[in-house]
Amino acid sequence: MKFTKLIMLLLVVTLFLNMQCEDDDSTSLPQSDCVSFALIDGFSYENAATSPHVINNVTLNEDCLIVSATATACDGSTWTMQLMDSGEIEESNPPERFVKFFLINDESCLAEISRTTSFDLSTLQIEGENEIIINIDNYPDPITYSY
Numbered sequence: 001m002k003f004t005k006l007i008m009l010l011l012v013v014t015l016f017l018n019m020q021c022e023d024d025d026s027t028s029l030p031q032s033d034c035v036s037f038a039l040i041d042g043f044s045y046e047n048a049a050t051s052p053h054v055i056n057n058v059t060l061n062e063d064c065l066i067v068s069a070t071a072t073a074c075d076g077s078t079w080t081m082q083l084m085d086s087g088e089i090e091e092s093n094p095p096e097r098f099v100k101f102f103l104i105n106d107e108s109c110l111a112e113i114s115r116t117t118s119f120d121l122s123t124l125q126i127e128g129e130n131e132i133i134i135n136i137d138n139y140p141d142p143i144t145y146s147y
Helices: 002-018 044-048
Strands: 055-061 064-073 082-091 096-104 112-121 133-138 143-146
Touching: 044 082, 044 096, 055 143, 064 082, 064 096, 082 112
Parallel strands: 096 133
Antiparallel strands: 055 064, 064 112, 082 096, 133 143
C-alpha cells in the first residue's frame, strides 16, 4: 500500500513539474533598443516615492524617450530610474497622457551627478491614434509622440 502511494505521489509530482509554460510572445514585451519600458500604474504614479532630482533634458528617438536627470550622489551607478504613467488619458486632440520620472537614489554623497536613460513608449500607445502628447511631471515642455 505504501509503495503504491509513493509511486502515485512521484507520478503526480513528475506530471506537475513537467507542466512548463511555453514562451508566449503575446504576453512578452516587444524588442526594444531602449533601456526599459514605460509602465502604466495609477497607484504607483500617485504613491511611489522618488529621490530629489532635476530633469535636465527630454528627447524622443523613435519609440524611445531619452531622459537626462541630475541628483546628488557618489557616481549614480546604483540609481534605479523608472517612467510611470498615471493610466489616465485626457480626451483631447491629440490625446494626452501623464507620466512621472522616478529616481531611487540611495547614495549619500553630495556630488552632482547626471545620468541619461531611455524608456520605450510603445506601452503608452493608444489604439486608433497615431500621436499623443506626453506631459512629464516637473518638466515644463510636453512631448509629442508620433507612432
